[in-house]
Amino acid sequence: MGLFGSMGVGVRGLSASQLALDVTGQNISNANTEGYSRKRVSVSSDSRRDSALGQLGNGVEVTNVERYRNEFIDAQIQGQMGDKGYYTKIDEAYERIENILNEPSDTGLNSFLDNFWDSLADLSNNPSDLSSRESVRANTLAMTNRFHAVADEMDAYRSSIDSNLNAHVETVNELTARISQLNQEIATVELGGKFQANDSRDNRDLALKELAMQIPVEAIEDASGRVSVTSGGSILVGPTDRVELTLYRDELELPDGTVRSEMFIRYGNLATKFEPKGGEIGGVFEIRDEILKDYEDTLDQIASDLVTAVNAVHVTGYDLDEDTGIYFFDPTKTRAGDIELSGDIIRNVSNIAAARGGQASNPAINPVPATVTAQGTIDLTDTALDPVNFDARYVNLMEGSVTVTLTPAGTQLAEGASNDYVIDYTNGQISFVNGTLVPPGTTVDVEFMYNDVGFGGIGDGENAVALAELKNSLTSDPDVEGNNTQTLGEFYSSFIGQLGIDRNEAISNMQTREYILQQLEQRQAEVSGVSLDEEMANMIKFEHSYQAAAKFISTIDQMLEVLMNL
């Protein structure tokens, strides 16, 4: 080989040690970089053919810079990330709902409901007292305001997660773009099959991990080093292209007139929906379309049950002016967001029907046959109507109990100023407005119920007692036959209990995933993590080997000098 050849060996040793030191330096600098896998220089000894001795060494050859990474663990991590993202979002939602409902506390809906029932009971003790009536109105307003506040906060939460969805979808698109670009880089670098695009791979693995948190993904690498990413069967990143996701918003009008916004993700240019079943995006959709919707619907149900039950009792009672047929709550507003006292009561608290009068009774013969007079009316207080069974108390007609049918045809007429007849409750008269269908002289059958006592006096608080007792009546949760099985309070408290159970489930799922992820990350770190101690030791090793190589060179140099000075 000759001395110059030996010097070459030394030089090669130097450069190998230098390279190794470089890589060590790289490792040390990147010890805290996320997704970084430690690298090692792999060297092999070079040999040449020697005629005398067979094979002799020719120095060291750097074959590769290796990247220590466990791909299998990476795949597992990707799988768990999706679930963790999903349950994290779900837990966030339940936490927010818990805060909105704020039970158990004195400012939760339960407390306002109790105060409402109590104020009705106080009214029953002082039916003629205007301040008790004011108190009923005030407590009802406080309760309806709380309903509104809860509904509004749920709505606001929905809007905020809707606007967050945009950010999530942008993130996904950004990540798929990055992966696609890294794919090209890696393919280019690894084109000969000899080298490894280590850093690009690190970056791609990191991007895949982040993507997996947003949506559930599967990544498959092909021979050229490119990775195809699919999610739920749809290809997001292919060997040469990628598909963008876009967010669309649709306004749906529900039968009751409210507008609900629907969001969905469109896949590329097609009209097909992209519906991830996991990941943070999957969680967000689950929240807005299932969870929040369920809670909003249940609250609406509670409001509706309350309105129905209270109105049914209130409408048969008498107020301070001896009027009946007044609604307590506005019957057209039965959702949590718009439940409201009726205009009559807002205007004047004397209209609260605290008095019961008597019992609802049927006339002696029911229906009562009658003939329409020349004025187009039927007067139920006219003795001529039913001389045998007439009762002056028929004047106390009960709201909603009157039906009028034509005889002998049997067709039922409709109540209302724009329909067939109107009822004058004060005088017990029915006036027919539809002169063509029901001219004077027509025979009709009138079915009705009347209050057998009528107004008892301003000290009558029995209807208020009945209203207060609704607290203990079965007003909610109908079974298969339509019979209510729970009181309003029981329904509400079991609803809150369910919230707690759901949240605990989400928390436990989330914590399990977190724990599994921790374990997986640790195992990955075992393989690819940088240990500063190791690097320090290696650094010393390579420094020494550098010194030794340098010493070898200077030895060869001295030998050469001896030659030169011959």
Next chain:
Amino acid sequence: MSRITFSTINEVVQVNLNDNYERLSKLQEQISSGKAINRPSDAPIQVTNALEMRSDISGIQQYRRNAEDGRSYLGVVDATLLNANSIFQSMRERALQGTSDTNSDVERSYIGNEVRQSILQLLSVSNTTYKGDFVFSGQNTDVQPYTLEKGSEAIDNVDGTGTDTTDSFLNNAQLNTPIQIFDRNSNDSSTASGNPRVSHILPGTLNIPGLTEGTDFEVDYTGGQITFLTQAAVDTADTALNPAGITMDFDWIRRSEEDLSQPVMRAIDKNVVMQVNVTASEVFGPLNEMDAFEASIKLLEGLHENDGNRISESITDLDTTFERFLSSQSKVGSRYNQIDQTWGRQGDKEIEATRIMSEIEDLDFAKAISEFTLSESVYNASLQSAARVLQPSLVDFV
């Protein structure tokens, strides 16, 4: 042997520190709020129970309030009835005193004055109010049961129907003949003065200007008849001679025509409603029958006219009235006792329910604080050990 790197240790330390801190923060939340459950997810089943207990407690409190209100109502009624009772007792004594015929008419008229005062006292008793509502008026709480009215009737149209007769009865009047002036049973309260029930006119208040009762005319209050005794009296009353006519004035006690018989109820427990009033019909007497005032007036009449028989008759009626008072009092008494017992029981129930709710919701401070101290020391230990592990590395030694 697994490979541990610095970053692994760092991760583990951080995770464990976080867990410890989370535990500490949870205990701190419990201690500062005083409640073991602050949100449904802390203990879902307990929260359901807690909410229901809260409702129960508020319900019990409301029933207690209702019972107290009912109790006060009954208390007022009870005291009133006691008062009425003592008035009646004294009236009866007067009646006994006046029965004896050894009394002169002057003495009887003095007794009569006392009785008149008692009647007026009874009237004001009948109109007792509680919180501004008349206690004996049932549900018509703004209607006064008995009022003292000033009545007047013109002499020329007293045929009892209120219609004007062209022929004044006095034209046909004869001396010493009783003439019907009022219909005993008609009680027309739709006009201002009404056609009063004769039985409720206070004797001694009937006044015809220019004429003197006893000398010029006599009134049979029970029968509703007036008898003119002197020709001069007849002449004064004769519209032919006095076209302007004359009127007679009197005081009478009107009983309201409204329905005063409704019960006033209070809900003192679940599905338990209790009547807390007694009605004017029960205490004083029904509308068109002999009532307390009629009996007293009968007595007063007897004293006024110095009629011993009349006085004896009135004692029977007074006794009937007295029976009513007693029975009302016993009703009130038993209702009062029942409400009182319920009120007491509700108090016990409230205490028990509050105790149960406290067990569910409130924090066991001793336990929480000792847990907190333990968690705190665990946290401190983990911090210290973390510091010792994280610091040294080979770099220090090379």
